[in-house]
Amino acid sequence: MTTTAPPPATAEPADPAGAAPATAPGRPGPSPRTRWRRSRWWLLSALVVLLAAGLVATIPGGSAYYPLDPRAGDPRGTxxxxxxxxxxxxxxxxxxxxxxxxxxxxxxxxxxxxxxxxxxxxxxxxxxxxxxxxxxxxxxxxxxxxxxxxxxxxxxxxxxxxxxxxxxxxxxxxxxxxxxxxxxxxxxxxxxxxxxxxxxxxxxxxxxxxxxxxxxxxxxxxxxxxxxxxxxxxxxxxxxxxxxxxxxxxxxxxxxxxxSAAPRTTDENRDITDYVPDGWYWGALQLLVAGLLAAAWRGRRLGPVLTERLPAVVRASETTEGRARLYRRANARGHAAETLRRAARRRTATALGLPHTSREPDPAVLTEAAAARLGRPAADLQLLLYGPAPTDDAALLRLAHDLDDMEWQVRQP
Incomplete structure (x- = not known):
């Protein structure tokens, strides 16, 4: 049987050299928020320059004379x-x-x-x-x-x-x-x-x-x-x-x-600030302002919370096996046993119709109801659901099997 091949695709004719380009649809101008994002660093830089200029302008010039000097025109001069x-x-x-x-x-x-x-x-x-x-x-x-x-x-x-x-x-x-x-x-x-x-x-x-x-x-x-x-x-x-x-x-x-000779200060009037040069106060203030500006510049700015799809879907069995390996590597048998028992207690309480919501069901009520359903002594179920931690991996494996058997029997009509 023969088939007819589709006709070859024809190329679009090229625009002539003198043809006018297609007119793009008009777009609205930038929003005020966009303008603010573009210009905020310029505004911040201008603010820093103005602040530095203000600090320099307010630095008092050091007097050439000491207090009570007749040549000094500052408030402490004479x-x-x-x-x-x-x-x-x-x-x-x-x-x-x-x-x-x-x-x-x-x-x-x-x-x-x-x-x-x-x-x-x-x-x-x-x-x-x-x-x-x-x-x-x-x-x-x-x-x-x-x-x-x-x-x-x-x-x-x-x-x-x-x-x-x-x-x-x-x-x-x-x-x-x-x-x-x-x-x-x-x-x-x-x-x-x-x-x-x-x-x-x-x-x-x-x-x-x-x-x-x-x-x-x-x-x-x-x-x-x-x-x-x-x-x-x-x-x-x-x-x-x-x-x-x-x-x-x-x-x-x-x-x-x-x-060259600074006046001495009597011990009763001496303060720790007497040992600090005058220019150090303004230097410390400028360093503080610079540090605050640097913190504001380099500080982490958190935006709105975004959701994204996971790159891959992981099966629940794989996460369970991974967590089990972590428990085994850390020899956390007690933690693993308590996790198994807690899940078994909640599922058993649900199967028996006992109220428990998100909290643990009452141990006495749970064991009595399970014993009545299974016809087993309540002491055995108390040991199974609330007993001590297993001492080795074999005991942990037996505990997991016993919990599965108990849950299966409870669900039977």
Missing amino acids: RAADQLLGRYGISSRTASGPAELAAALRADDTTVVLTYPDELAYQDLAELAANHRGARSRLVLIAPEQPLLNAFAPGVTSSSYPTGSFSALSPDCTLPEAVNAGAATVGGQSYDGRPGDTACYPAGSRTTLLSRTRGDQQVVVLGSGDLLTNQALDHDGNAALALGLLGAHPNLVWQTLDR
């Missing part, structure tokens, strides 16, 4: 007080080394302010104390400790603890500078002097400003230099008190510290 004194014709200068301070103490008509008197070495302190003081001179000690008091104001004792209060205090004394100034925020250390000393601004039983005059030389002990700073000069009578204490003579000398 430039405002120095310029105010200059308007009243007071000529001021600074002195840092022992030699400069000694020359200032010998000068006439001069006020010397020791802003950091406790920074002086003991040898320098002894030499300065033994130095001849100039005529019509005043020495102002800012929060001195007991060694400084013993050198420049013998008999004046310092409190072991500061007052802890910088509220406005009344002068309660006859010192002209304090009377003219009125209430001021002195605070700081408190002192107790000898008879004849003028004590002002009492804080409890002690005072925060003490003056001692011997001839035309005067020593003023001030509990704190905060009232001289730029941030506190306009509070209460601080400006008037600063003018009175520092402007008594036409010449003013401020003790200053070199940047």
Whole structure:
């Protein structure tokens, strides 16, 4: 028998060179969610740049001077007080080394302010104390400790603890500078002097400003230099008190510290933050922000749960054999026996019509009902369904056969 072959397929004619391409149907533009996914990394990068710029802009510039320095314009400096004194014709200068301070103490008509008197070495302190003081001179000690008091104001004792209060205090004394100034925020250390000393601004039983005059030389002990700073000069009578204490003579000398020598901190006021450089706080903050951004960038983003078809269908017998091999390899006879008994108990309870749902049926009810159905002693069924674990593979195999036989007999009418 002959068959007719189908005609050969003919190729589609090629489009001529000048033919216009087929027009694709118009598609809608990207959705807002798609736009967000495309542009979110650019937006995040811009946010990171802005945040870094803000951190850099807010980093405070380190001051070139220490607190109480007349050249410092920051809140802890004393430039405002120095310029105010200059308007009243007071000529001021600074002195840092022992030699400069000694020359200032010998000068006439001069006020010397020791802003950091406790920074002086003991040898320098002894030499300065033994130095001849100039005529019509005043020495102002800012929060001195007991060694400084013993050198420049013998008999004046310092409190072991500061007052802890910088509220406005009344002068309660006859010192002209304090009377003219009125209430001021002195605070700081408190002192107790000898008879004849003028004590002002009492804080409890002690005072925060003490003056001692011997001839035309005067020593003023001030509990704190905060009232001289730029941030506190306009509070209460601080400006008037600063003018009175520092402007008594036409010449003013401020003790200053070199940047190479950091001021010491007393043990009672020392904190662990004193050992941390200022720039480390901002560096740690920037590292923290960078770490959070990196965590947000590299963090796992979980999408919606997706279902997928298994690549292959596995028969139940194969999974049963695989689990049995695992039990045998681990010598888990007890676990395997309990698994067989649990399944047999549930199937037997179902065959007997006993309620058990997802929980175990009652052992006494199950064994009594099975014994009544099989005509066997309940003790035998109790041992079979709830007995000890088998000791070897042969005992496990016998247990499996006995459970199968028991289930088959229970299902028989």
